[in-house]
Amino acid sequence: MEGKEKKPEQSVKNKSQISRRSLFGTTAAVAGAGVLASNLTDPIVRSAYAAGSDAPIRIGFQVHRTGIGATYGKWYERTTNAAAKYINEHGGMGGRPVEIVPEDDGTDPKRGADVVEKFATQHKVDFVYGTLFSHVVMGSSPRAGELKIPYFVVSEGYHVASGALNRYVFQPCITDVRSQISAMSGWIFNNLGKKMTLIYPDYAFGYNHRDYASAAAEKHGAKISAKLAIPPTASSFTRYFAKIPKDTEVIYHVMVGPGVLTFVREMGEHFGSNRPEIFGFIDSLEGVALDSPGLDFLNGTYFWEAMPRYADGYPTHGEKVYRNAVGVDANGASKSDSKDVSTYSHMFGCWETLFAIKEAVEQSGYRDKRDYANLIETFEGFQGFNEGIAHPQGSKMFSGKSHQCYGQQFISKVENSKFDVVHRTSIEDGYYEPETDYTKLPL
Amino acid sequence: MNRRSPKKTAVLMAGVLLLLFVLQFILPAYHHSTFSKIMVLASYAMGFNILLGYTGLMSLGHAMFFSTGMYATGISVYHFGYTGIPALGIGVLCTVLVSMLLGLVALRTSGVSFLIVTLMFGQAVFLSILYFDQFTLGQDGFTLTKELEPLVLGNASYSYTDPTFKYNAAWFLFALSLVITNILIISPIGRVLIAIRENEERTQMLGYNTYLYKLFAMTLSGALSGLAGSVHALLFSYVGATFAEIHHSIAPLLWTLLGGVGTTLGPLLGTGIMHYLIDFTSGWTSAYLLIVGAILVLLVIGAPQGLMGLVRQKRLPWLP
Numbered sequence: 001m002e003g004k005e006k007k008p009e010q011s012v013k014n015k016s017q018i019s020r021r022s023l024f025g026t027t028a029a030v031a032g033a034g035v036l037a038s039n040l041t042d043p044i045v046r047s048a049y050a051a052g053s054d055a056p057i058r059i060g061f062q063v064h065r066t067g068i069g070a071t072y073g074k075w076y077e078r079t080t081n082a083a084a085k086y087i088n089e090h091g092g093m094g095g096r097p098v099e100i101v102p103e104d105d106g107t108d109p110k111r112g113a114d115v116v117e118k119f120a121t122q123h124k125v126d127f128v129y130g131t132l133f134s135h136v137v138m139g140s141s142p143r144a145g146e147l148k149i150p151y152f153v154v155s156e157g158y159h160v161a162s163g164a165l166n167r168y169v170f171q172p173c174i175t176d177v178r179s180q181i182s183a184m185s186g187w188i189f190n191n192l193g194k195k196m197t198l199i200y201p202d203y204a205f206g207y208n209h210r211d212y213a214s215a216a217a218e219k220h221g222a223k224i225s226a227k228l229a230i231p232p233t234a235s236s237f238t239r240y241f242a243k244i245p246k247d248t249e250v251i252y253h254v255m256v257g258p259g260v261l262t263f264v265r266e267m268g269e270h271f272g273s274n275r276p277e278i279f280g281f282i283d284s285l286e287g288v289a290l291d292s293p294g295l296d297f298l299n300g301t302y303f304w305e306a307m308p309r310y311a312d313g314y315p316t317h318g319e320k321v322y323r324n325a326v327g328v329d330a331n332g333a334s335k336s337d338s339k340d341v342s343t344y345s346h347m348f349g350c351w352e353t354l355f356a357i358k359e360a361v362e363q364s365g366y367r368d369k370r371d372y373a374n375l376i377e378t379f380e381g382f383q384g385f386n387e388g389i390a391h392p393q394g395s396k397m398f399s400g401k402s403h404q405c406y407g408q409q410f411i412s413k414v415e416n417s418k419f420d421v422v423h424r425t426s427i428e429d430g431y432y433e434p435e436t437d438y439t440k441l442p443l
Numbered sequence: 444m445n446r447r448s449p450k451k452t453a454v455l456m457a458g459v460l461l462l463l464f465v466l467q468f469i470l471p472a473y474h475h476s477t478f479s480k481i482m483v484l485a486s487y488a489m490g491f492n493i494l495l496g497y498t499g500l501m502s503l504g505h506a507m508f509f510s511t512g513m514y515a516t517g518i519s520v521y522h523f524g525y526t527g528i529p530a531l532g533i534g535v536l537c538t539v540l541v542s543m544l545l546g547l548v549a550l551r552t553s554g555v556s557f558l559i560v561t562l563m564f565g566q567a568v569f570l571s572i573l574y575f576d577q578f579t580l581g582q583d584g585f586t587l588t589k590e591l592e593p594l595v596l597g598n599a600s601y602s603y604t605d606p607t608f609k610y611n612a613a614w615f616l617f618a619l620s621l622v623i624t625n626i627l628i629i630s631p632i633g634r635v636l637i638a639i640r641e642n643e644e645r646t647q648m649l650g651y652n653t654y655l656y657k658l659f660a661m662t663l664s665g666a667l668s669g670l671a672g673s674v675h676a677l678l679f680s681y682v683g684a685t686f687a688e689i690h691h692s693i694a695p696l697l698w699t700l701l702g703g704v705g706t707t708l709g710p711l712l713g714t715g716i717m718h719y720l721i722d723f724t725s726g727w728t729s730a731y732l733l734i735v736g737a738i739l740v741l742l743v744i745g746a747p748q749g750l751m752g753l754v755r756q757k758r759l760p761w762l763p
Contacts, residue, residue, distance in 0.1 A: 065729040066729055066731075066732070103725070103726070104725045104729055104731075106725075108685060109584070109681065109683050109685045110685060110686070110691075111721075113679060113681065114477070114480070114722070117473060117476050117477070118473055118722075121471070121472035121473040121476065122471075122472075122473040134582075134583050135582050135583045135584060135683055135684070135685060138583045138584050138585070138586060138681065138683060139584070139681045139683055139685070141586060141588075142586045142587070142588045142604075142679065142680035142681050143679070143680075145588055146588075146604045146680070157583070159583060164585065164586060165586065165588075166588055166589075202573060202574070203573045203576070203581045203582040203684075204576060204580065204581030204582045204583045205582070207576055207581060231570070233570075
């Protein structure tokens with residue numbers, strides 16, 4: 001960008017610096033080497049900001065402290081505070097300190113919109129950030145667009161990339177469900193079986209899995225033997241297991257919520273040792289210790305992880321710095337309480353998103369709200385983020401059109417009540433053509 | 444029986460409406476927007492209050508009316524490209540239909556059975572929203588930001604998201620609900636409803652068909668709640684299943700209990716206090732619902748008739 005601060009090292013990739021092909025190529029090359037370079041291009045190179053410099057950049061953190069997302073919210077908050085501390089210790093954003101302004105949204109879309117309003121008009125923050133649950137994102141986004149305040153979500157939903165939202169909403173550092181399924185389906189069908197039964201919650205999150213897994217099966221010449229939707233009110237699951245066809249080679253489950261442990265226990269009771277292969281999404285077990293009673297049945301099954309919970313799963317320098325800064329031990333639990341298990345496959349998105357905001361602030365020369373247009377156009381010019389301390393989960397490709405990133409995924413096997421990473425996808429595995437173009441919307 | 448004073452009542456209502464109208468020029472941006480929302484939600488609570496406060500029927504499924512209005516309006520805009528006013532009409536029409544049909548079934552029960560039947564129908568509507576996700580987009584819902592055309596009146600065009608328009612539309616809705624409620628309670632129909640609340644058997648003995656009166660109350664209550672849902676969809680651009688959940692049925696009950704059951708201004712007071720109570724306390728602690736709950740318990744013990752009910756009992760016996 002012309003007239004912007006020039007930096008010797010950047011974590012971000014602009015249009016002039018990288019092409020999609022080169023990103024895929026690079027990723028594939030290092031992936032082949034086994035371990036991605038983790039600290040080659042780190043943005044933390046500045047000295048501390050000068051005393052008496054500008055006022056802090058205030059970031060409104062829409063946090064799920066209460067409600068159904070409270071487990072995630074607790075770790076999102078810890079990660080956010082750790083990232084802000086790290087950024088402030090290393091020069092802040094554009095030389096200005098970062099100040100996090102948290103507000104609990106109760107994991108409720110109704111309250112979410114109020115919180116966005118409060119951030120913009122009462123706290124007068126520069127940006128709003130950090131929302132996880134997709135219905136809260138949907139409920140909050142219209143108000144962010146009306147107030148014309150940049151809103152960075154860490155949600156995993158397909159809502160941003162689908163074009164349903166507006167130009168002020170970005171999801172730069174966590175991949176969406178569609179991309180995740182696309183990335184992993186090839187491995188699942190080739191290694192676990194081509195006759196799949198889907199078990200998913202009977203609402204939007206589950207439907208995303210149903211639809212994209214079905215599309216992936218068609219693409220890979222596999223077959224969906226049955227699609228079992230479980231009502232959100234279900235508390236017993238045995239009758240659903242009875243509907244699983246006998247020719248099923250692999251079960252794909254994405255159950256979430258308080259019934260998960262019962263679901264797993266009853267699945268174990270139903271199948272015993274004579275079970276098909278089983279593949280699940282880590283969402284079921286975020287914040288849950290694998291050695292919890294009733295989870296023995298999961299040994300030998302497979303899970304998607306966005307970022308390996310156990311330290312030996314992806315031991316890069318950036319990952320170590322990140323894990324240490326947030327206060328997570330080698331088993332994915334809090335250093336101060338080994339029973340307090342983290343939501344490791346999601347919370348990295350908070351850390352990375354703050355660094356992405358930092359890049360946008362610095363590259364656009366953002367000073368205050370009058371620079372929103374410039375900041376958004378700068379962000380839309382990003383093509384990806386390099387792996388390192390700022391992006392410990394791995395490199396990202398970013399689409400300015402859809403405001404959504406693409407990244408690598410991990411498949412882990414449960415062995416001795418512990419996750420062992422058995423496969424890592426490339427960014428290209430999860431890539432799909434953007435289906436919307438937010439840059440055409442007015443600012 | 445309270446001593447009615449139509450003149451004092453009219454002055455009070457006009458004063459409240461004038462105050463709410465003038466506040467838009469004084470309030471800071473955040474509270475300006477918050478008051479818009481409070482007025483819409485208070486209209487919902489006023490619809491609820493017609494059933495609980497004036498007819499003596501406690502519903503635990505009122506979110507179904509609010510969400511029926513919201514979804515009928517939202518889907519008309521989102522899927523069928525209707526503009527705001529026709530979509531609003533569709534929303535109200537659908538709610539009238541749903542509340543009347545529900546009334547035909549649920550009013551054959553009373554007391555706790557009525558509570559349970561409305562709760563079950565409310566849950567059925569909520570689960571239907573999840574089930575027909577191709578139209579409703581499931582739990583996530585949908586936004587109307589891109590689909591909703593501005594309101595055109597003559598040569599003027601108004602965006603539904605404009606803060607001034609939003610405030611005045613919410614004020615108009617509230618004023619309409621307030622006028623309807625006040626007319627109802629001084630009308631012969633309203634008198635019969637209050638008689639049903641006090642003693643249904645005696646009202647029947649006087650020759651009134653209480654079933655029909657209750658059906659009317661149910662339909663009007665549902666229509667006002669649905670209207671509030673429709674307006675909410677248009678002004679706040681979001682339609683989601685959260686508005687059909689059980690919590691959203693309990694909310695107007697709490698607002699009305701807090702403000703004063705069977706008072707016309709109680710729902711506004713209760714909605715406003717509850718909203719700000721949550722807003723302030725959530726900034727101090729994540730256990731804010733504990734504080735809110737404790738305050739509600741104390742209130743129920745100290746003033747079971749609600750705040751406006753207390754005012755009526757102690758100071759203004761003519762308060763409607």
